[in-house]
Amino acid sequence: MRSGDDDQARPEGDHQSDRDGEGYEVGFGKPPRSRRFKKGQSGNPRGRPKKPKPKPIQLSDAPADAFLQEEAYRLLKFRENGKEVELPASQAVVRAMIMSALKGNRLTQRYAIEYLERKEERHFRARLERFRRLEKLKVQGKEQIAEYRRRDLPPPELLPHPDDIVLNHRTAEARIDGPETREDLRHYEHLAELRDLCVMQSALNWSRQGRNSGKRDAGTYCPALVLAGLVDHLLPQRFRLSEADQLVMFLEFEREDRRKLESRIEREFDRLERERPPSTLSDAQRNLLERTVQRLRDQLWPEAEDG
Secondary structure, eight states: OOHHHHHHHSOTTOSTTSTTOTTOOOBTTBOOGGGSOOTTOOSOTTOSOOOOOOOOOOTTTSTHHHHHHHHHTOEEEEEETTEEEEEEHHHHHHHHHHHHHHTTOHHHHHHHHHHHHHHHHHHHHHHHHHHHHHHHHHHHHHHHHHHHHHTTOOOOOOSSOGGGEEEETTTTEEEEOSOOSHHHHHHHHHHHHHHHHHHHHHHHHHHHHHHHHSSOOTTOOOHHHHHHHHHHHHSOGGGOOOHHHHHHHHHHHHHSOHHHHHHHHHHHHHHHHHTOOOOOSOHHHHHHHHHHHHHHHHHHOHHHHHO
16 A cells, blocks of 8 residues: 555544654554643543442341241151151140259240240230221121111121121130132122022922822932032031921922923033032032033933933
C-alpha cells in the first residue's frame, strides 16, 4: 500500500505530523498524548464496582425445618421383647426418655413430667379456644335463624349449621357433625337423595309383590330398604330420617301409580349419576355407596345382569 493511501486511512489527528510531535506513531497500544490518562487522575473516577455481598441465610430460608422433620419421622428398627419393631425417631426418643425415668433417673423424671404438663396445658387451651369459638358461632347462628323466621323469610344457609355444632360443656369438647363447606353440603344432599331413591325403590318392590302374588308378606326382606337405612347412617344427624318419617315417605311412594313410579325412579337414578359430586367419603363409605348404586341398578334392570 502506498504512503498516500496510508495517510488517507488514518483518522484525523492520528498522523505522525500531528500535535503529539514528529516521530510518534499512533497505533495499537499508542494512543494520542491528548487522550492518555493524566498523571494523578484516575481513569475510573467512580472506582471499581463492589461485588454484592452474599445475603446471610435467614432461619426462615434455612432447610433446618425440613431436615428436622425428615429425621424426626425417620423409621428406626428396634428389638423389643424378642420382636423387631419399627418406630419413628421422635417416638423412639420419647420412649427412651420414659424408660430412663422409670429406671429412676431423677433429672429425666422431672423433665418428662414437665414436658407432659406443658403438652396437656397446650392441648387444653386449644380445645377450650375451639369450644368457645364454636359456642359463639352456634348462638349467633340460632339468633340469625330466629330473626329470619320473625320476618317470614326462608332460613339462611349457614355453614356450619348451628344444629350441626355439638358441644359438651362437661369436657369442653366441641365437634361439627355436618357440612362445613359448600362442597360438603352438596355431597350430603346427594347422599340424602340417594337414600330417598332407595325408599322409593322399596315401595316399588312392595307394589310389585302385591300385584304378582295377590298378597304381601310383611316379613319379606327388602334389600332397598336396608340400603336406605345404611345410607341414612352415613349422614349427619340433621339429614337423617326418623322411622316415622321414613314410613310416611314409603307410604307416599307406595300410593303412586306403579308405571309412573318406575319412570320416576329411572329419571332420578340417571340424574344422581350425572350430578354425583366429587367424593369426600372414606374408603369404607365410598365402597358402601358404590354397592348401594350397583344394587339399585340390578333391581332396576335385572335382565341386564342375566344377559
